[in-house]
Amino acid sequence: MRVSCGSQMHRAGALWGVLYLAFLSGCISPEQAEPYRGTDPSAAPRHREDPPPSAKTLYTMADILATQGKDVQCEFVLRRCISQYPRFTPAYNSLAELELRQGRVHEAVDALSRALALRPRDPVLLNNLGMCFLVRREYAEALAHFTEAAGIVPESEKYRANMATCLGLLGRHEESFALLQQILPETQALRNAEILRKAHEKQADLTASAPG
Amino acid sequence: MRFHHRIAICLMCGLLAGCSEQQTTNHNDGNLDVELVNTLNNIAVENAIITQHTLYPYHFTPNAAELNELGQRDLAVLARHFAAHPGTLNIQGGNVSDDLYKARVAHVLSGLKAAGVDADRIRISAGMPGGSGMPAEQVVTFLQGNTDERITGGLRSTRRVSR
Numbered sequence: 235m236r237v238s239c240g241s242q243m244h245r246a247g248a249l250w251g252v253l254y255l256a257f258l259s260g261c262i263s264p265e266q267a268e269p270y271r272g273t274d275p276s277a278a279p280r281h282r283e284d285p286p287p288s289a290k291t292l293y294t295m296a297d298i299l300a301t302q303g304k305d306v307q308c309e310f311v312l313r314r315c316i317s318q319y320p321r322f323t324p325a326y327n328s329l330a331e332l333e334l335r336q337g338r339v340h341e342a343v344d345a346l347s348r349a350l351a352l353r354p355r356d357p358v359l360l361n362n363l364g365m366c367f368l369v370r371r372e373y374a375e376a377l378a379h380f381t382e383a384a385g386i387v388p389e390s391e392k393y394r395a396n397m398a399t400c401l402g403l404l405g406r407h408e409e410s411f412a413l414l415q416q417i418l419p420e421t422q423a424l425r426n427a428e429i430l431r432k433a434h435e436k437q438a439d440l441t442a443s444a445p446g
Numbered sequence: 447m448r449f450h451h452r453i454a455i456c457l458m459c460g461l462l463a464g465c466s467e468q469q470t471t472n473h474n475d476g477n478l479d480v481e482l483v484n485t486l487n488n489i490a491v492e493n494a495i496i497t498q499h500t501l502y503p504y505h506f507t508p509n510a511a512e513l514n515e516l517g518q519r520d521l522a523v524l525a526r527h528f529a530a531h532p533g534t535l536n537i538q539g540g541n542v543s544d545d546l547y548k549a550r551v552a553h554v555l556s557g558l559k560a561a562g563v564d565a566d567r568i569r570i571s572a573g574m575p576g577g578s579g580m581p582a583e584q585v586v587t588f589l590q591g592n593t594d595e596r597i598t599g600g601l602r603s604t605r606r607v608s609r
Contacts, residue, residue: 246450246451374508377504378508381504381514381515381516382514382515384516385514385515385516385517385518385519386515388488388491388516388519388520389484389485389487389488389491390487391487391491394491397504401504406503406504406540408502408538409502409503409504409538409540412498412500412502413504415494415498416490416491416494416495416498417490417491417494
């Protein structure tokens with residue numbers, strides 16, 4: 235009886251061992267298993283091509299490159315991501331962010347406009363496009379985009395703060411202050427409103443003193 | 447031996463299920479955090495809207511009587527408040543014409559009615575159109591559904607809003 239049980243155990247152990255080896259051999263790539271040692275590339279055995287990287291893979295790679303400050307490579311990867319996955323809007327956002335960082339505001343507006351054509355009610359895209367117009371000092375246009383974003387996500391303090399900035403720079407101080415009061419304590423709202431008022435005055439002075 | 451196999455399979459399944467359970471829990475925790483922050487922000491903003499009880503020009507579509515999406519949302523907050531606690535609603539005129547301002551007031555009133563607010567219990571007050579720099583306190587109050595016109599703050603002129 236004991237001998238029979240022991241032999242059964244050995245048999246089961248061997249079965250598990252064979253299964254394990256089969257599993258491991260499945261992990262070895264064909265190149266590793268049978269490397270081509272010839273000199274003529276055309277004569278090399280053709281293996282199944284690797285699938286192209288997914289949109290998320292490319293996007294993550296671009297993010298890493300941006301973190302490393304490799305803007306050229308980052309832009310290349312993002313453009314490849316957009317060409318391969320035109321409906322993946324985060325790539326447009328990152329591309330616009332990179333272009334804005336480099337002062338290429340018009341290109342950033344173009345990238346975000348294309349993304350908004352795909353997803354017209356994306357608040358992040360709307361907010362970022364508003365930021366581009368803010369940089370271009372087109373405050374009314376920027377306000378329209380921030381207002382739309384705030385309408386979609388009304389609880390977002392960020393969009394309301396951006397609206398307040400635009401309104402302040404447009405000289406609509408009462409509205410700007412009212413918005414700041416909604417999202418900040420009174421003293422901070424006052425301080426920010428004062429900063430915006432001074433910025434508006436400075437801008438008005440510059441416009442008045444500009445030749446022509 | 448079959449018993450050992452079963453144990454091995456059960457352990458493997460348990461391990462895999464444990465991994466997926468952990469992932470789901472972490473994901474749910476993240477969502478909960480986001481929702482909590484959004485809710486707190488929402489409450490704070492809604493309280494501020496009720497305290498101000500004012501619709502500004504940025505709430506309206508430029509050069510039109512209609513409210514934009516943000517305006518509709520803020521009016522809905524005010525409507526919920528006014529349904530239980532009647533009071534005064536300020537509608538700032540900004541630099542719009544008299545006719546456009548009246549159209550805006552009419553649009554807001556119809557919005558309040560649609561939201562179930564008794565318009566007779568709401569007073570609409572206005573900043574002076576074209577009066578940039580005028581303090582918000584200096585507003586003319588229109589009593590809706592009443593022939594009396596009451597003035598709050600400094601009186602400059604009196605207008606009756608047609609309905």
